Amino acid sequence: MIRFEHVTKRYPDGTTAVDDLSFEVAEGELVTLVGPSGCGKTTTMKMVNRLIDPTAGTIRVDGEDIADTDPVELRRRIGYVIQQTGLFPHKTVLDNTATVPHLLGTPRKKARARAAELLDLVGLDPTVYGHRYPDQLSGGQRQRVGVARALAADPPVLLMDEPFGAVDPVIREHLQTEFRHLQRTLRKTVLFVTHDIEEAIRLGDRIAVYGHGRIEQFDTPAAVLGAPATPYVAEFVGADRGIKRLSVTPVEPGDLEERPVVRLDDPAGRAAAALAADGASWAVVLDGDATPYGWVPAAALTDGGPDGTVGDHARPMDATLPVGAPLREAFGALLGHDAGWIAVLDEGRYAGVLTPGGLHAALRRATTADTVRTTREAVVLDTVPGA
Numbered sequence: 001m002i003r004f005e006h007v008t009k010r011y012p013d014g015t016t017a018v019d020d021l022s023f024e025v026a027e028g029e030l031v032t033l034v035g036p037s038g039c040g041k042t043t044t045m046k047m048v049n050r051l052i053d054p055t056a057g058t059i060r061v062d063g064e065d066i067a068d069t070d071p072v073e074l075r076r077r078i079g080y081v082i083q084q085t086g087l088f089p090h091k092t093v094l095d096n097t098a099t100v101p102h103l104l105g106t107p108r109k110k111a112r113a114r115a116a117e118l119l120d121l122v123g124l125d126p127t128v129y130g131h132r133y134p135d136q137l138s139g140g141q142r143q144r145v146g147v148a149r150a151l152a153a154d155p156p157v158l159l160m161d162e163p164f165g166a167v168d169p170v171i172r173e174h175l176q177t178e179f180r181h182l183q184r185t186l187r188k189t190v191l192f193v194t195h196d197i198e199e200a201i202r203l204g205d206r207i208a209v210y211g212h213g214r215i216e217q218f219d220t221p222a223a224v225l226g227a228p229a230t231p232y233v234a235e236f237v238g239a240d241r242g243i244k245r246l247s248v249t250p251v252e253p254g255d256l257e258e259r260p261v262v263r264l265d266d267p268a269g270r271a272a273a274a275l276a277a278d279g280a281s282w283a284v285v286l287d288g289d290a291t292p293y294g295w296v297p298a299a300a301l302t303d304g305g306p307d308g309t310v311g312d313h314a315r316p317m318d319a320t321l322p323v324g325a326p327l328r329e330a331f332g333a334l335l336g337h338d339a340g341w342i343a344v345l346d347e348g349r350y351a352g353v354l355t356p357g358g359l360h361a362a363l364r365r366a367t368t369a370d371t372v373r374t375t376r377e378a379v380v381l382d383t384v385p386g387a
């Protein structure tokens with residue numbers, strides 16, 4: 001969808017900001033460009049909507065060489081969000097959001113109705129915030145308006161240059177999470193610039209790690225963290241990259257353990273006998289066919305005699321995780337609940353439990369995947385002193 005072919009940008013003073021860059025962002029993909037200050041990220045982005053023209057090379061959007069495209073027509077197809085959101089100070093939030101569709105010919109009333117929907121989508125109640133002016137909003141709220149405004153003309157491509165840069169870390173993480181959810185449904189083609197590796201990992205389908213004017217590695221977050229291509233990338237992603245990988249490795253069905261399962265309305269005596277036959281000290285309790293309710297210790301089932309149902313003795317546990325949740329979330333959930341396990345759902349149905357042992361195995365699985373990715377040439381054999 002966005003394709004760079006041997007693109008170089010040299011500024012008139014001789015600075016080479018981007019040097020022979022080639023990469024592609026697929027349709028519906030979110031690529032983060034990450035690197036230290038001055039490495040050419042913004043220059044790369046501004047060449048896509050022709051705010052800057054390259055010195056050499058070709059950039060294509062949807063197959064078309066943008067050098068042959070009228071910049072105004074090009075920018076209609078490309079939403080642009082920047083850190084200083086660039087909102088019109090004298091217009092209300094609603095009018096700021098509705099401006100571009102209105103300019104493009106959408107009747108005013110329809111443009112405003114759509115703007116209200118978009119404000120809602122980015123988490124701003126239009127009845128509360130729609131009539132405010134930008135200086136009556138917090139930094140995080142202004143950035144949400146910036147995102148809503150960029151989405152208003154429904155462009156297939158979004159360029160985002162440090163869009164969440166000006167807010168504190170907590171709000172920032174919140175905005176990132178919301179944007180990730182939004183992107184799951186919108187599936188825009190997004191080029192997202194950041195100097196924050198955590199942000200790049202959380203948001204990117206793939207990450208381009210920039211050195212000076214060049215991409216040092218272009219791959220999925222898991223691959224960049226698991227197998228940094230160069231010492232520069234390894235240093236940039238940080239010594240704690242193992243921990244960061246918890247954010248990008250998902251829980252898979254194979255990581256789950258099977259436990260005996262009983263149902264709330266099962267007779268307690270029969271459940272106790274089944275557990276005894278299994279030699280199990282506890283069972284998962286389901287409410288109906290597939291909804292986890294909690295757990296029951298074997299010993300509790302026969303408290304007060306064998307009559308009654310499992311429900312009389314079961315203990316609720318409200319935490320569950322979906323298959324595909326990042327291990328970081330699973331780790332947090334395990335720490336937050338005393339039971340040493342967490343029920344995992346696959347498409348809403350109980351699929352098994354995740355234990356600390358399963359979590360460990362999942363991390364090892366991710367490591368093994370990296371070993372397969374790493375080419376033989378890339379492996380450096382060190383001599384172990386004294387071996």
Ligand SMILES: Nc1ncnc2c1ncn2[C@@H]1O[C@H](COP(=O)(O)OP(=O)(O)OP(=O)(O)O)[C@@H](O)[C@H]1O
Binds near residue numbers: 036040041044195
């Ligand atoms: N108009 C210009 N004239 C000359 N040099 C420029 C110009 N704009 C940018 N540069 C230089 O080009 C290089 C890349 O700049 P760019 O803004 O693309 O980097 P960046 O990675 O986005 O940095 P930051 O994270 O600080 O925004 C830098 O060395 C910068 O000083």
